Amino acid sequence: MSSTSHRSDLEERRGIVTNLLNLRDQGLLTTGVKRTVAASQGCTVRTVENWIANADQHDGVYTPRPRRRTQLTAEMRGELAIWCANRHSAYEALRERGEIDVTYSQFTRLVARDLAPGHLASFKEGTDGLYAYELRNSRGRGLRNQAWEADHLDSKVSVRLGNEIVQPQITHVDDASTNAICGLAITPHRPSSDAVLATLRDAVLRDADHGPFGGIPALIRVDRGSEFIGKAAGQAMNSLGIQRVIVRKPWQKGTVEAINGACTSTLLSGMRGWSGKPTSKGKSARYDGPVEDLLTWEQFVAKVLRWRTEWNTEHTMPALGGRTPLQAWQDDLTPLRDISRTALHRYTLQTDRPFHVVHPGGIRWKNADYYTDERWLRDCIGSHVRLRYTPHHRRTLQVYRAADDHYLGEVYLKDTATPEQKRAVMRGNRRVADRAKRDRERGERMLTKRYAATTEVTPAQPLDNLTYQEAEKELARLGITLPDETPEHLPDPTSSWGTTSSAPRQTEHPARPARNLPAPTKSWGSDPLAPPPEATHPDGQETAS
Numbered sequence: 001m002s003s004t005s006h007r008s009d010l011e012e013r014r015g016i017v018t019n020l021l022n023l024r025d026q027g028l029l030t031t032g033v034k035r036t037v038a039a040s041q042g043c044t045v046r047t048v049e050n051w052i053a054n055a056d057q058h059d060g061v062y063t064p065r066p067r068r069r070t071q072l073t074a075e076m077r078g079e080l081a082i083w084c085a086n087r088h089s090a091y092e093a094l095r096e097r098g099e100i101d102v103t104y105s106q107f108t109r110l111v112a113r114d115l116a117p118g119h120l121a122s123f124k125e126g127t128d129g130l131y132a133y134e135l136r137n138s139r140g141r142g143l144r145n146q147a148w149e150a151d152h153l154d155s156k157v158s159v160r161l162g163n164e165i166v167q168p169q170i171t172h173v174d175d176a177s178t179n180a181i182c183g184l185a186i187t188p189h190r191p192s193s194d195a196v197l198a199t200l201r202d203a204v205l206r207d208a209d210h211g212p213f214g215g216i217p218a219l220i221r222v223d224r225g226s227e228f229i230g231k232a233a234g235q236a237m238n239s240l241g242i243q244r245v246i247v248r249k250p251w252q253k254g255t256v257e258a259i260n261g262a263c264t265s266t267l268l269s270g271m272r273g274w275s276g277k278p279t280s281k282g283k284s285a286r287y288d289g290p291v292e293d294l295l296t297w298e299q300f301v302a303k304v305l306r307w308r309t310e311w312n313t314e315h316t317m318p319a320l321g322g323r324t325p326l327q328a329w330q331d332d333l334t335p336l337r338d339i340s341r342t343a344l345h346r347y348t349l350q351t352d353r354p355f356h357v358v359h360p361g362g363i364r365w366k367n368a369d370y371y372t373d374e375r376w377l378r379d380c381i382g383s384h385v386r387l388r389y390t391p392h393h394r395r396t397l398q399v400y401r402a403a404d405d406h407y408l409g410e411v412y413l414k415d416t417a418t419p420e421q422k423r424a425v426m427r428g429n430r431r432v433a434d435r436a437k438r439d440r441e442r443g444e445r446m447l448t449k450r451y452a453a454t455t456e457v458t459p460a461q462p463l464d465n466l467t468y469q470e471a472e473k474e475l476a477r478l479g480i481t482l483p484d485e486t487p488e489h490l491p492d493p494t495s496s497w498g499t500t501s502s503a504p505r506q507t508e509h510p511a512r513p514a515r516n517l518p519a520p521t522k523s524w525g526s527d528p529l530a531p532p533p534e535a536t537h538p539d540g541q542e543t544a545s
Helices: 010-025 029-039 045-056 074-082 089-095 106-116 115-123 128-130 193-204 231-240 249-268 297-313 325-331 341-346 377-378 419-447 468-478
Strands: 146-152 159-161 164-166 169-175 182-188 220-222 244-245 358-359 362-364 369-371 382-390 398-402 405-413
Touching: 010 045, 029 045, 074 089, 074 106, 074 115, 089 106, 146 193, 146 249, 159 297, 159 419, 169 193, 169 249, 182 193, 193 231, 193 341, 193 377, 193 419, 220 249, 231 244, 231 341, 249 297, 297 325, 341 398, 377 405
Parallel strands: 146 220, 220 244
Antiparallel strands: 146 169, 159 164, 169 182, 358 362, 358 382, 362 369, 369 405, 382 398, 398 405
16 A cells, blocks of 8 residues: 555455455456556555455455564563663663664654553652552542541641741541541641540530531541551540551542642642742742741631631532532431540540559659549549540549549649759750761761762772871770780790890701702802902003992
């Protein structure tokens, strides 16, 4: 065929050949008919005759010979993996070794034809690149409280907290069916297990203060953060009968990730001090304005809580059929499983051991005494109690009777440190941390072996920047003593140490017999150890040297 535009597909060509065979059987196949078919198909008469001959060889069915195709070999795929999907570098390496006989443009076409985009992306980014091209099934919305999702959100907003500037972190739990934010807690630092437990309590409770959203869900999807998979969160979820599902990819908890994006775009990005704005240099912007213009901690918390209420009660979503999360929650008549505030408080606190003994001075816990003026503590002296506490909160403890787990009351830490003592301890810890950081940096510099920069193909020249005095000083600072090079055990001196003998050294081996050497002749030359002869005048007189 002369051009691709004039080629017919396989079925059409088979129909033409079948008609030509029928005309031949009837004796009506002439050269004129062949010319007409060749003109309509854009080929020659010889090509039409080859079609008929091919059909005769395959029982009257036109069967074209398959075209030879160059396949992407295992060596080519391996070279692409070595060069992280860089086609040009892989092709050059294969061509230097003589393992490829196609042009570079053909090689790129082979890669595009035989390798899927996800397979090629895995060469460059590993399994993360492959996940980006995977097909994902859409998860049904289900029923309310059938599944919750929890996550942290870094606000990236600079906020004034006393004399410090902090970036609050938001921990929230959302219902996957109605997109409702059931629980939310804010911390001025990286959240820990106490933030997760506080969020869980806020999400489960349903009353006038917490709203209609809540109850005990069937499961919660969380990521692999230590605060979510830790002992405190796991103990609380097991006590409440909640299944904890740990996911590895953000899209596996898409509801909470979508709410994170909505909170960032509709609330946080408009706050003063937000550092997520791009700049001309491609880096995140930093707030460099006056500190007085930043939000205070109380103002930030109030804005976030107000936005949560607007999201749950006013924001309509197409995924919910134009309804708000509150309307979707109320339209779902699935029964809810509630729990009392006292029982929830008990299950969402951490405990360390089965019991503690109450002493006249109070309750001893982690090298500190806890006490209260209430009468129940005096009545429990000598008895066993169980302590429950919020992680990282040492100021108060919740006391339960060890026999029947009955709640008794709350005890407080005695002899609390003064603000001056706290500041002094913080300054001392900061000095220790800074000193340790300087020591680590100094050690890294000492361990780093440096070489001179070169612009030619020469062996690397090490730079010996450490002097003898600096090495002695560093060893003294580290408390390291080098071993003495003098041997520790020497033989006892003998009388022969103080004498000098010119006799030849006697070896331990027996003397070998002397060999009979021939007498010297004139051909041996002069003795090299003999003094040079004195020069004389031709007439026999000595000359001055």
